[in-house]
Amino acid sequence: MSAAQGEIKKVTTHKLKEMKQRGEKISMLTGYDYSMAKILDDAGIDIILVGDSASNVMAGHETTLPITLDQMIYHAQSVVRAINRCFVVVDLPFGSYQGNSLEALNASIRIMKETGGHGVKMEGGKEIGESVIRVLTAGIPVMGHLGLTPQSIYKFGTYTVRAKEEEEAERLVEDAKYLESIGCFALVLEKIPASLAKLVSESISIPVIGIGAGPHVDGQVLVTHDMLGITHEFKPRFLRQYLHLYDEIKKATQQYIADVKSKDFPNDKEQY
Ligand code: KIV
16 A cells, blocks of 8 residues: 555645535544543534533543643543544643733643644633634634533533523624634634524634524534433433433443453453
8 A cells, every 4th residue: 555545634724624615514422531532523523622521521620620731631632642534733721821921922832842732722802812813823723612612611600501582692702703814723612502503604714603592503522421322410402412422331231240240251262
């Protein structure tokens, strides 16, 4: 096989923009570890988001606030080691970009240098503009995130749908246009009305990836553990569960315990 034949066509910011232009939907899932990232990449996922949702699903925290930059870097390194084709975006954790644009730049540079990830994501609009601009100036691709932004959960006080009122919806459209104008390569919209998400994706030329934002966006993202039914108690309306792994893994574990207790495992063939 020649080098050209064996070449893997890697997903880039440029390719993602082309996908939007030709109406090809973008698939994105979260990833936090090597083994899962390998499966997602082999399956053909376009983007793996090393989300700060690792704080919930990997570490068991109630919110995304406690996860640190060092912990995000550890997760991102594990994911990048596994992948061949997909684009890897890493969440900047709470507290690493809101206060000061130099901190945002330093955190993003650490992510790019130490993990080999391809871009970062930050939650917010105009209020974090200075940080976004500074990171972009260093040549680091930035994905925006508007709507329900979990790092601000204590301000919202609830995980319900955002931007149902006109004033918040107008602000969201303005923020989306602003993030595009300063150079973000894509935008996540979380838990907003489908009609508003449609308006946003039609108003900007960068890809819009939705989670609980309806079908009229350029791509979809889910938390992998939710989509596979590992986090079996979390069932928001927008979630489609493709497997029920909590039940499957529990059953397998119960069978293993029974086999050990009954001395069925290991058998003659499962020993040296
Ligand atoms: O951290 C995360 O998983 C996210 C997605 C919900 C978009 O930001």
